[in-house]
Amino acid sequence: xxxxxxxxxxxxxxxxxxxxxxxxxxxxxxxxxxxxxxxxxxxxxxxxxxxxxxxxxxxxxxxxxxxxxxxxxxxxxxxxxxxxxxxxxxxxxxxxxxxxxxxxxxxxxxxxxxxxxxxxxxxxxxxxxxxxxxxxxxxxxxxxxxxxxxxxxxxxxxxxxxxxxxxxxxxxxxxxxxxxxxxxxxxxxxxxxxxxxxxxxxxxxxxxxxxxxxxxxxxxxxxxxxxxxxxxxxxxxxxxxxxxxxxxxxxxxxxxxxxxxxxxxxxxxxxxxxxxxxxxxxxxxxxxxxxxxxxxxxxxxxxxxxxxxxxxxxxxxxxxxxxxxxxxxxxxxxxxxxxxxxxxxxxxxxxxxxxxxxxxxxxxxxxxxxxxxxxx
Amino acid sequence: xxxxxxxxxxxxxxxxxxxxxxxxxxxxxxxxxxxxxxxxxxxxxxxxxxxxxxxxxxxxxxxxxxxxxxxxxxxxxxxxxxxxxxxxxxxxxxxxxxxxxxxxxxxxxxxxxxxxxxxxxxxxxxxxxxxxxxxxxxxxxxxxxxxxxxxxxxxxxxxxxxxxxxxxxxxxxxxxxxxxxxxxxxxxxxxxxxxxxxxxxxxxxxxxxxxxxxxxxxxxxxxxxxxxxxxxxxxxxxxxxxxxxxxxxxxxxxxxxxxxxxxxxxxxxxxxxxxxxxxxxxxxxxxxxxxxxxxxxxxxxxxxxxxxxxxxxxxxxxxxxxxxxxxxxxxxxxxxxxxxxxxxxxxxxxxxxxxxxxxxxxxxxxxxxxxxxxxx
Numbered sequence: 001x002x003x004x005x006x007x008x009x010x011x012x013x014x015x016x017x018x019x020x021x022x023x024x025x026x027x028x029x030x031x032x033x034x035x036x037x038x039x040x041x042x043x044x045x046x047x048x049x050x051x052x053x054x055x056x057x058x059x060x061x062x063x064x065x066x067x068x069x070x071x072x073x074x075x076x077x078x079x080x081x082x083x084x085x086x087x088x089x090x091x092x093x094x095x096x097x098x099x100x101x102x103x104x105x106x107x108x109x110x111x112x113x114x115x116x117x118x119x120x121x122x123x124x125x126x127x128x129x130x131x132x133x134x135x136x137x138x139x140x141x142x143x144x145x146x147x148x149x150x151x152x153x154x155x156x157x158x159x160x161x162x163x164x165x166x167x168x169x170x171x172x173x174x175x176x177x178x179x180x181x182x183x184x185x186x187x188x189x190x191x192x193x194x195x196x197x198x199x200x201x202x203x204x205x206x207x208x209x210x211x212x213x214x215x216x217x218x219x220x221x222x223x224x225x226x227x228x229x230x231x232x233x234x235x236x237x238x239x240x241x242x243x244x245x246x247x248x249x250x251x252x253x254x255x256x257x258x259x260x261x262x263x264x265x266x267x268x269x270x271x272x273x274x275x276x277x278x279x280x281x282x283x284x285x286x287x288x289x290x291x292x293x294x295x296x297x298x299x300x301x302x303x304x305x306x307x308x309x310x311x312x313x314x315x316x317x318x319x320x321x322x323x324x325x326x327x328x329x330x331x332x333x334x335x336x337x338x339x340x341x342x343x344x345x346x347x348x349x350x351x352x353x354x355x356x357x358x359x360x361x362x363x364x365x366x367x368x369x370x371x372x373x374x375x376x
Numbered sequence: 377x378x379x380x381x382x383x384x385x386x387x388x389x390x391x392x393x394x395x396x397x398x399x400x401x402x403x404x405x406x407x408x409x410x411x412x413x414x415x416x417x418x419x420x421x422x423x424x425x426x427x428x429x430x431x432x433x434x435x436x437x438x439x440x441x442x443x444x445x446x447x448x449x450x451x452x453x454x455x456x457x458x459x460x461x462x463x464x465x466x467x468x469x470x471x472x473x474x475x476x477x478x479x480x481x482x483x484x485x486x487x488x489x490x491x492x493x494x495x496x497x498x499x500x501x502x503x504x505x506x507x508x509x510x511x512x513x514x515x516x517x518x519x520x521x522x523x524x525x526x527x528x529x530x531x532x533x534x535x536x537x538x539x540x541x542x543x544x545x546x547x548x549x550x551x552x553x554x555x556x557x558x559x560x561x562x563x564x565x566x567x568x569x570x571x572x573x574x575x576x577x578x579x580x581x582x583x584x585x586x587x588x589x590x591x592x593x594x595x596x597x598x599x600x601x602x603x604x605x606x607x608x609x610x611x612x613x614x615x616x617x618x619x620x621x622x623x624x625x626x627x628x629x630x631x632x633x634x635x636x637x638x639x640x641x642x643x644x645x646x647x648x649x650x651x652x653x654x655x656x657x658x659x660x661x662x663x664x665x666x667x668x669x670x671x672x673x674x675x676x677x678x679x680x681x682x683x684x685x686x687x688x689x690x691x692x693x694x695x696x697x698x699x700x701x702x703x704x705x706x707x708x709x710x711x712x713x714x715x716x717x718x719x720x721x722x723x724x725x726x727x728x729x730x731x732x733x734x735x736x737x738x739x740x741x742x743x744x745x746x747x748x749x750x751x752x
Contacts, residue, residue, distance in 0.1 A: 004401070004402040004403075004404065005404075005405070007403055007404075007405060009405065011611075012403045012404075012405070012406065012611065012614065013403065014402060014403055015402065015403045020399070020400045020401070020402065020615075021400050023396070023399040023400060023568075023615055024396045024397050024399060024400045025380070025396070026380040026390060026391065026396065027380075027383055027388045027389065027390055027391045027562070027568065027569075028380065028381075028383075028388075029381070029383060029385065029388070029695055030388065030569065060436070060437055060438055060441075060569075060570050060613075061436055061437045061441065061591060062436055062591075062610040062611040062612065062613070063610070063611065064590065064591050064609075064610035064611075065436075065437065065591045065610075068589060068590050068591045072589065094590065095590045098587050098589070098590055184611070186403070186611065192399075192403065192613065192614060192615045193403075193406065193436075193611045193612065193613055193614050194436050194570060194611075194612070194613025194614070194615070194616060195613075211474050213444060213448065213474070213589040213591075213592065214440065214444050214470065214471045214474055215437060215438075215440050215441045215444045215589075215592070216589065216591070233440075234438040234439070234440035234441075235387075235388065235438045235439065235440075235560070235562060235569045235570075236438065236569065236570070237436075237438070237568065237569055237570025237571075237613055237616060238388065238568060238569050238570070239396075239399055239568045239570070239615065239616070239619075240570060240613060240615070240616070243615075319405055
């Protein structure tokens, strides 16, 4: 086995040793006080990160399973308005189509959402709204609070994917009125992939629709989590729960405000580097939308080839992400989720700067130095 | 942390150190040759254990997710005949009700399935049949080959849950005509819980029905697994794949026939102990049905209390299982899945024998000695 590559993509992210080794423990019974205590630790910390008093359950499955659980439990045959300005917004729309009468409110990837159109849909009776808070495919942060306000005004359910924001950026589930919020283990929590965490408001519980997938039936998760010890309805991915518990304890030790400030600072450092290089950040923001605090998308300058540039970076030990779908070759993305600090950010920027030069782009200025200034 | 308890339940089971430590590796990109190679290793060994040339995919989710994937992809609005003689058969029926017109062909738990009624249902147009091969709740092995023959005769799809048989007992997916077979990682493979493995026959691919859950859409898994490198459609639980790969390599090293023979011998040893003690095995078998090779269910003698008996066993370091639902207090179950050998079996039987005595049951003879004789 070669040396592991440093993952600086928008997830999965490097996992602290403590978290990884929590999984090496011998199997434990998942219907035991021991497992229940691990689950309870996760829920305690997750509720802080979601800023919610709502019920919160953990599903053994990827973020997409969490997305589908959110939609499938409250949307059967309902009018669903899906806000889309990137790949994951599209995925929520695709899932919504399997359950209800879904309308796509589409903006160009990486441009502001069309809130006027959302208002229209709500006035025309949309009962459920789906949003990606932090659209990783283009590194834009969408105005969740504003959308929550509109949903509340029209008494619609607000489903928010916070997979790449919760635990690394400011999220206020209760204050914003998010009825179902979801996140994933392998992003800002720096745990392994494979768990989806879902919070559910009293209003959402009241409006459950019939016949969700059996495996994603939130009522079953709630029932099992309400017992003593806390359980899951079906056999959970035990090692992933043990890892998530450890990751949550690390979040508690760092403190959520400090963790969020760290993520925001790392993103600012990458943004500063791009600016110093004379490159353009991909998202087109306005006063409601913002750059992501957990991933940065940068447009390639003319002539620089994606494969070549990221190939050089990889050869020097780091994986950064390209663009997805039609953005392939047009942008590259640097993630800063989880436990990432100045070491990883500056190493990534130094190598990226070198690779840009090697690919024939004359950087305007020293991005690495500019980033270091931001970092302190 | 106290010393870990030895899990002698019908899963999760003790996990070999090699398998557990495979998860402590730093996160890897799940869209990489490295991950693809791990997935390919799993599929190669799994196909041997399923005895199939069919497509085989791995879903990040528990066995129940695999059960639902099997049903949801081919059963929408179809007539489904569900064979039930235990808790997991009931679960397949419950899931089937969410998708099609399901009929429960019910036998008392632990008694032979009603194949006459199945023939009737098939003659009346049942298009899909569901079966638990090894019904863990009562430790009975159902006649999969015979049921496959009936399905073939009536051109129905045959869905078989082999969660607690595949990898530890004889299973012949292609020979028996199983159209969708599933298993789980935490049973006979001795890997951690959290992965479901699903094989799909060409006939099943031809008869896919509309609108399965997005997360369980088998066509998406097939498409991603067909590329180079092999991938999953959504972010997989990477550490669990690495663990499963290691567990599969262990299966290959032991050799499947030897592994099956070992499981069968361990079960025979537990059966011999029960007989020596003067106790009754719970399942009522006939010439088509058999005792399970991976778990043994034993009836409590009058006067022995479940909590007390299993409490003593637990205090001495081992978890054995009680009965589920209406069998609570009536039976206890000893699993022998995965890497279990004479050491674990004899320790379990010695402690159980002691506990039975402590609970006031005068054992007829020495079960431990009888088991040791079987073991060699």
